[in-house]
Amino acid sequence: MPELSMVQALNAALRHCLAAHDRTLVFGQDVGRLGGVFRVTDGLQHEFGERRVFDTPLAESGIVGVAVGLAMAGWRPVPEIQFDGFSFPALDQMLTNLAKYRGRSRGAYDMPVTLRLPSYGGIGGPEHHSESPESIYAHTAGLKVVTPSCAQEAFNLLVAAIRDPDPVIFMEPKSRYWAKEEVALEPAGLPIGRACVVRAGSDATLVAWGPMVHRCLQVASAAEEDGVSLGVLDLRCLVPLDEATLLTSVAETGRAVVVHEAPRTAGFAAEVSARLMEGAFGSLKAPVQRVTGWDVPYPSGAVEQQYIPSVDRILLAVQRVLDY
Amino acid sequence: MPELSMVQALNAALRHCLAAHDRTLVFGQDVGRLGGVFRVTDGLQHEFGERRVFDTPLAESGIVGVAVGLAMAGWRPVPEIQFDGFSFPALDQMLTNLAKYRGRSRGAYDMPVTLRLPSYGGIGGPEHHSESPESIYAHTAGLKVVTPSCAQEAFNLLVAAIRDPDPVIFMEPKSRYWAKEEVALEPAGLPIGRACVVRAGSDATLVAWGPMVHRCLQVASAAEEDGVSLGVLDLRCLVPLDEATLLTSVAETGRAVVVHEAPRTAGFAAEVSARLMEGAFGSLKAPVQRVTGWDVPYPSGAVEQQYIPSVDRILLAVQRVLDY
Amino acid sequence: MDADRLRETYRLMLLARRYDEEAVRLQRQGELVAFPPMSGQEAAQVASVLALSPADMVFPSYRELGVAVGRGVDMTGYMLAFRGAWNGGLYDCRRNRFAPMASSVGSHLLHAVGWAMGARLDGRDEVAIVYFGEGATSEGDASEAFNFAGVFRAPVVFFCQNNGWAISVPAERQSAGEIWRRGEAFGFPGVRVDGGDAEAVFAATSAAAERARRGEGPTLIEALTHRFGPHSTADDDTRYRERAEVETARRNDPLGRLRARLAASGVPDSWFSDAEDEARLAVSELRASLAAAENPPAVEMFDFVYAAPPPALALQRSQLEELLGPDA
Amino acid sequence: MDADRLRETYRLMLLARRYDEEAVRLQRQGELVAFPPMSGQEAAQVASVLALSPADMVFPSYRELGVAVGRGVDMTGYMLAFRGAWNGGLYDCRRNRFAPMASSVGSHLLHAVGWAMGARLDGRDEVAIVYFGEGATSEGDASEAFNFAGVFRAPVVFFCQNNGWAISVPAERQSAGEIWRRGEAFGFPGVRVDGGDAEAVFAATSAAAERARRGEGPTLIEALTHRFGPHSTADDDTRYRERAEVETARRNDPLGRLRARLAASGVPDSWFSDAEDEARLAVSELRASLAAAENPPAVEMFDFVYAAPPPALALQRSQLEELLGPDA
Numbered sequence A, B: 001m002p003e004l005s006m007v008q009a010l011n012a013a014l015r016h017c018l019a020a021h022d023r024t025l026v027f028g029q030d031v032g033r034l035g036g037v038f039r040v041t042d043g044l045q046h047e048f049g050e051r052r053v054f055d056t057p058l059a060e061s062g063i064v065g066v067a068v069g070l071a072m073a074g075w076r077p078v079p080e081i082q083f084d085g086f087s088f089p090a091l092d093q094m095l096t097n098l099a100k101y102r103g104r105s106r107g108a109y110d111m112p113v114t115l116r117l118p119s120y121g122g123i124g125g126p127e128h129h130s131e132s133p134e135s136i137y138a139h140t141a142g143l144k145v146v147t148p149s150c151a152q153e154a155f156n157l158l159v160a161a162i163r164d165p166d167p168v169i170f171m172e173p174k175s176r177y178w179a180k181e182e183v184a185l186e187p188a189g190l191p192i193g194r195a196c197v198v199r200a201g202s203d204a205t206l207v208a209w210g211p212m213v214h215r216c217l218q219v220a221s222a223a224e225e226d227g228v229s230l231g232v233l234d235l236r237c238l239v240p241l242d243e244a245t246l247l248t249s250v251a252e253t254g255r256a257v258v259v260h261e262a263p264r265t266a267g268f269a270a271e272v273s274a275r276l277m278e279g280a281f282g283s284l285k286a287p288v289q290r291v292t293g294w295d296v297p298y299p300s301g302a303v304e305q306q307y308i309p310s311v312d313r314i315l316l317a318v319q320r321v322l323d324y
Numbered sequence C, D: 001m002d003a004d005r006l007r008e009t010y011r012l013m014l015l016a017r018r019y020d021e022e023a024v025r026l027q028r029q030g031e032l033v034a035f036p037p038m039s040g041q042e043a044a045q046v047a048s049v050l051a052l053s054p055a056d057m058v059f060p061s062y063r064e065l066g067v068a069v070g071r072g073v074d075m076t077g078y079m080l081a082f083r084g085a086w087n088g089g090l091y092d093c094r095r096n097r098f099a100p101m102a103s104s105v106g107s108h109l110l111h112a113v114g115w116a117m118g119a120r121l122d123g124r125d126e127v128a129i130v131y132f133g134e135g136a137t138s139e140g141d142a143s144e145a146f147n148f149a150g151v152f153r154a155p156v157v158f159f160c161q162n163n164g165w166a167i168s169v170p171a172e173r174q175s176a177g178e179i180w181r182r183g184e185a186f187g188f189p190g191v192r193v194d195g196g197d198a199e200a201v202f203a204a205t206s207a208a209a210e211r212a213r214r215g216e217g218p219t220l221i222e223a224l225t226h227r228f229g230p231h232s233t234a235d236d237d238t239r240y241r242e243r244a245e246v247e248t249a250r251r252n253d254p255l256g257r258l259r260a261r262l263a264a265s266g267v268p269d270s271w272f273s274d275a276e277d278e279a280r281l282a283v284s285e286l287r288a289s290l291a292a293a294e295n296p297p298a299v300e301m302f303d304f305v306y307a308a309p310p311p312a313l314a315l316q317r318s319q320l321e322e323l324l325g326p327d328a
């Protein structure tokens, strides 16, 4: 199996889907000749032509709006929005149309749109380049929200998302773009909507997605040295949420810490906490803790590491659930 | 004290602020001569002139974007967006600029913008006219989110919001627009950020805001007949949240049901549930329950009452916390 | 337009007018929740859509009753939208190539552009037409749509009905520019036509559709029209416009203009009264079929959210089913 | 432009060029995180901002180093933005009437329009100028800004630097129309100028500002320019553009053109070498002051979110303070 970065794995997934299904389209800002600012679409225009891989004007609402129309015409659009923060100009098209068109047309039109969104922080980016809007999308009925944590998942989930008949907001963790691992380039055929226990543990369960999965694995390793056994659950899909795996994992330890980069208030950790409240109350030995970004706009690059949940902050929360 | 509808109370609050502070501006679609589609701005253009109360082109992003610029020039804008669902085209300006401009300018510019937003469902409106986007705003650091439940609160909170130096998303419950009560038209001088126990109760606490406060009061009355004593807490402000009052109220009963119209997943009830998890775990006698809109796009008018939490659905949840 | 087509246009305009009047009555009687009448805009709507072929795709806003009639859309399914039975309408959008009604102003122009881009990618010579008001042109999405259409030479006809008002805001406060000139600004032709003149509308739309079919890209048509009624049955237009304006508009009723044109060309009175009878019959059929039509059951709100409901959603559906009991 | 002003323009353009080059070096040396160079756009930037008066308000994007220099903005505070010290920059935006840098493309045009509407409401004869690239004109917000400005006759100058590229997308794929024509479409004048010609830029901007001050509303200026470098130091422009294009642009360097113009009018060589010395000194001062400058402490991320922090936020701040310990 080749050693690939997440960028390369995503590129391979796009190549696979473009080759497998000739109505797949890739478009967005700078995805053509440049191959995307992160090179995720590198070489695709050359290989599949300007008809199927093309640059658009600088207009995110336009990108999502034409994706809706292309889907109605029977295409399978895979648009890219260049950065998380630039998905905001497209929010209306996402909330008002992409999410609702199947319903509005009473099922006449599928919306097999996979919106790729380089997301989250940690790369020292300028303003608007490090946002974590997952809870907005998760709150929008009609959208699915998928976010891989490593190269292999990135490949599998992107293929699954593109095959899916529903709109998927596919949030790629930029800070993990360059991490390499061996990747099997055979589509696993997994449906989206399954969480994954990436590390088993008996004292408490860390729940995370995207970039924070890696952070939680670091925490689990650190804790292990102190004789504390932490499980790590990678949700992978926020909608649909694999509630069964979540409840089982947490019920086993009775203690959970949920971690994300987004600000705390009304972030998706609140949803996870509420689900545990409702579905695992009886087995909870301590209140579920959240470790999140602060309730501030994502700060400038020089201080972002004081914003993103650190190993120490997560360990403190672990301590809290263990000591309760 | 005069008997006023919420519409009239809001109108009085706007009149008060326009008269009290000559840099207050009211603008939006149809707010001038027509007086707004709900007549909240009725008569204001006539009284204060076209310079201070004016119609804008049909462009929500434009409305919020120029509000940011007007605030920089020292004005105190009170824009109206005609309906909840039409705040979505303005989300980028809200998330990217309105919420962040104070920070971006390192405090050089206040953003005393009060965005009035007729919100929530229950009036048989067409698509996009019944949305409950409060959790999106609450998740956006830099914004405050205020939502009155009755005419008196509407008056007090709108005056407080307009006086506030920060951007406030002011969500008005359309379904309560025409409910009348006696209203004291003296600004109470209350700061925003205080919840209100609208009904005391000893068996369980219902937590709500906006239109669902009235619904919860109906539930409490119904329960009383069965000898069950329910308290009702009106959060009034989601950001900043009055956590002290929330925790105290729920600790007293040990049982809570949180109610909103928005879809369940990642709605603001999740945040309330998570706060109770973190701050009241020890005193909870049953897991906090959520009664919310279903995880579907807001349906068409004919069936909306099967979407909005009903008295029966809330009572079922109450039963669940009592029986636990 | 040949004589047959002109008569057909009149017939459909009349039908649209009578449906429109009936819808207002139905609303007053509580059979509909609210309705945005289009009387006065029949020539713009009917003549433009008749200039297209059945394979072309129509993207309407909420005020396109005349377009729907021209397209043969099932009126019961159309009107049920205004009874709150289903957002977007209950007609078969695929069969008539008539998209669900868009009530978020301006947002559907991009869908038409995307659809047209798709038709072009497929090498099909199909065209999209999108209807919107002059108010809609102020939304950023409208300009993004113009720009995408220009860049991708999308086979799309932008059909703007400038009826002078966006609810209470007059067109001169909506923009300091002239709408038809937006085309040029984005690299394609814009034209202004008298939207009360069915023949002019037909000619402009045919030309635009032909151009699109030839692969030469979009056209923006600004049709100057008038709405006789309020913005919707919920609106009180006496608050913001002079009655004189409405009276002038009614004196220039596009229906009357076309009737005069037809009469001058020798169409006999009996033909007009037959058309009137036909319309009256259609209207009473609509009334009856609406009275008989049932709204979809509430649980259908769950059924088209995703292609297959995720488990949590299926659970919510069964919770509602249980709450509603066996009769639901 | 009189002789003094022309020399002043050159001096500031040169200064901007040298700062720009230094910023690229600083980025390579790891002192800055990333930087979007503007070399090639000096005439457009400096000459336009010099046409305004100090009370006028400037709304820059992220590539307006030349405008900042023309405006006298503190360079250390400006450059610190590119070290990630503070989003928007650490200069005093009120003192220089130079707004925080906007890095969401297109979104700041509306702020300029709002500010200008505010100035007009106050009866002040102040003008706003907003800088953006040709790529930004594709965003819906740009069109909404044009439309609001037209309707409210806002005293605003829309200054578009069309440098031919939006990252890798060439201007001809950005729009099928010509940018300057957007003005007319929204009811106000649009002009195109040679952005490499400082005098032409000055003249066009002065005229636009005068017009605005007279209460006649906005103007759109499209200045044709070239960026010599990549989109930013993170970009590799060899992937998408021919070297020949850059070489041609460099041969028409606006700095060289103005120098030739000045030399022809009798400005001696010594004056140019003095200007060069002055720039060199300024650059080394900048380097030193950047090295000495400290970034604001992390806890400041809490301090400007609201006018007064709500209790929960104050608590979060103290949690971070505790985590960072006494040295933070």
Ligand SMILES: Cc1ncc(C[n+]2csc(CCOP(=O)(O)OP(=O)(O)O)c2C)c(N)n1
Binding pocket: B029, B058, B082, B086, B089, C063, C103, C104, C105, C106, C132, C133, C134, C135, C136, C137, C163, C165, C166, C167, C231
């Ligand atoms: C995005 C959005 N904003 C506001 C509204 C509320 N609204 C409905 S129709 C309308 C006026 C539309 O005017 P115009 O585009 O001229 O079309 P007309 O109604 O005249 O046919 C407004 C403001 C809406 N439906 N969508």
Ligand SMILES: Cc1ncc(C[n+]2csc(CCOP(=O)(O)OP(=O)(O)O)c2C)c(N)n1
Binding pocket: A029, A058, A082, A086, A089, D063, D103, D104, D105, D106, D132, D133, D134, D135, D136, D137, D163, D165, D166, D167, D231
């Ligand atoms: C809303 C938004 N979308 C995308 C980007 C990413 N981006 C940054 S600069 C740029 C190109 C801008 O081109 P142009 O407006 O011509 O300005 P220039 O960079 O040439 O000065 C893009 C796509 C952004 N910053 N903001």
Ligand SMILES: [Mg+2]
Binding pocket: C133, C134, C135, C161, C162, C163, C164, C165, C166, C167
């Ligand atoms: Mg109109």
Ligand SMILES: [Mg+2]
Binding pocket: D133, D134, D135, D161, D162, D163, D164, D165, D166, D167
């Ligand atoms: Mg450019």
